Amino acid sequence: EFWGFFTIFGATAIAVFGISLQTVAYLIDQGFEPVFAAFSFGLIGMLTIAGIAITGILADRFPRHIIATCSYGLTVLGVIALACLQVHQSEILLAIFIVCFGLSAGARGPIITTQMAELFAGRGLASIFGATGVGNGCGAAIGAFLAGLSYDITGGYSLGFFVSLIFLCIGMSMFWVIPGIKNNRIK
Template sequence: MPSPPEEPQPIPPGRAWLILGSAFLAFTVGASVMHSYTVFLLAYVADFGWSRAETSLAYSVGQLVGGFSAPFVGSMVDRLGTRRMVLLGGALLALGLVGSAAAQALWQVVFLYGVVMTFGANCVGLLVFVPLVSRLFVRRRGMAISVLQSANAFGRAASAPASQMLITGLGWRGAYLVAAAVAAAVLLPLAALFGRGGGGQGAAPAPGVAAPRHWTLAEAIHTPQFWLLFLVYMFTSIGSFLVSLHQIAFAVDVGFDPLYAAGVLGMGSFLATPGVIATGTLSDYIGREYSALLAYGISIVGVVCALAITGPGDHLLLWLHACFFGLTWGARGPAITAKTADLFPGPRLGTILGVITIGSGLGAALGSWAAGFVFDVTGSYRIAFLGSIAAYVCGSVAFWLLRRPPRLAVEAARG
């Protein structure tokens, strides 16, 4: 089996921070492109007359493709390195956006967004950057991953108002062409910053401390912690995507102006950047479990605020929903991802994380489609929002059960 291409000597701290900043920017671009679909959803409904469930199909397929392609992407980054993955991701995103601008049928949107752009976004996302960052910031892993994870929240926050303004001014086809130009202009040159020496070994173990086990995928799969992490990813995604994809549509349905709703929800989403960094950094000090439970609780409060909205006069409730839900959008990510790196360190972390991430894709696909289906059947998102709360509770329980470190079956038998 070939060795990972990015395993040079430890690099200077300044270079490590530059790599982290570059990863943040690349991830931001990919996240912005993918999250903008929440705004394009209403444009598709108005232009093509598709139902909410039909319009949600591309997003759901994207989550499935993102999840099931994760092991492949994780294995690719373990072998090809970050630079080549960013180049591939940037090219696919730009290609998918240009193609989407010319789409005329639902299957075209499903293929371009759900397959081409989703795979491209995976190539500039967590799966590519977490193994790199976790090796560079061993002792501050929670903080570093939280900074990286906050790019997802920042991209989500920026995408809603920016996309809405572009669609209003240029139409949804013109908006896609602008997004393609931005993605290509940022990602393709940025790949050069991830040179062959970009991986790094990270800090060495402290004197007197044994080096961590280098887990393989086969070993990890035989531990209960692996499957608990799978459930955590799945339940968290279900809870989040039962709400997030349809937030703007929900606000417009109850009477809010589309641009106003996009602005409020976008402003709330900007809180996710400090929220993600705070909870991820906090996990280094109070533990991953307590940090994640705090984030789950705040998200539930945000969903409850949405359930209480009855009309366009409930501005305060809309703001509270946007702030509480936005503050913790992705806030569990650093704790979950850092926990994965804590439990299963080694050069095969990308592959292990990729397989576990299938749970996230399954949950996101189910949540985003189910919310649209519930609306089509009941004319309301109430049941979907209640399901979100239930999923968050299940995720909390699964995360709490991760307190003990994993042991191989043979080690457990000897113990």
């Protein structure tokens, strides 16, 4: 289960940081005014607060792997909407990205930390939190690096979007394939 949580943190961070750190530059490249692009990025941050709170409430009432999957679905929908801006500049697509990505960025945090606290209660929990946090930090660094590298190699953002979508699927799959995470108990 530990490595499942480590993978969730790492894969999700690769995906989210691969998108978020490129957002303003990407929107400007798609023809949006710099101030509007920066404002859009700020809205994502504001919605993240609400998304984390809502996810925490829902995860106390419904199966956590289902809520996590829904949050990943929102992130995927947001990334697809953002990618579609390459084909058609649309405020509607941008709004879909802002709302979906904003409400889901960071949303897995309450689910993961609660499950870890329940599964690994007792001495050593802080060490486990710290070790999985390394996965998150490494994922953030790798995601930012891969997004920049893919842009430098291809001159576009499509490869970065694709890589992020793959890592979102990897993170989400851990909620389904690791029994202790899916069922919230260690055998």
